[in-house]
Amino acid sequence: MEDPEGKKILVIQTHGVQTPTRTYSPLFYAMAAAAMEMEVMVWFTMDGTNQLRKGAAEKVQLDPTSHVTLKTMLEMAMDSDVELTVCQQSLTLWDMTQSDLIDGVGIMGATSIIDLSLSADHVMYF
């Protein structure tokens, strides 16, 4: 199997806090790719945007016996050098600004996602 080191993966997350079971896996895959030394970005758009609002991700907990919340997953992803970026237009749609976002999240416009898609080795869409 080819060593994936250095390849670029773009993960697009369109699901948010309304659908908790659709939130953990994209971050888990992103962390797996980062552990394999790939360059990984998770792009949050549409409903995916709302999990980045301060105080929101802490309330999403798939396993009530675990201390791990969606906030934990987001922090673990960032600690693994996964880049988290939100779509500017989606932010506006959710009536959010940069000050509403958890720390460490970048903001990019719609043209950026096109450029990123074209330059990525693979795009995963959720």
Added chain:
Amino acid sequence: MAEREDIHGCIVHKELHYSVEDHTWVRPNDDGTVTVGMTDIAQGLAGPILHARIKKVGTVRKKGRPIATVESSKWVGPVKLPVDGTIAVVNETVASDPQVINRSPYTKGWLVRIQPDNLDEDLAQMVTGQAAVDAYRERIETEGLTCAHVADFED
């Protein structure tokens, strides 16, 4: 039998050299290579390991770079090499039976043997013996870490 210390249920073998930050250990071998693996603390934090993917023999790594990717049902992450060198041997058992890492982190569950580049220098930056026990005790107590063991844990 290696001298070992039980720190709140987490086992530390005093003859090994540790990177406490990355939860890896190094055992120098007579042929000049070193064996590298995950600590008991690492396997406990990960939980039952489902897959382990180790880099190929011949891979040249700087310390701090991953030599393996390990995943459990709750965690996925890299195992970072604590020394500079080249992978000389891969423990093939781990690929087919990744939970050997949980059962035997310090013996049967080793990951790779490395031909090191600057071993003395790298070992000087790690801890061993009582210093390792003290460093792990501080980390375990500060972070409230525990080491869950599978039923047939060997170390």
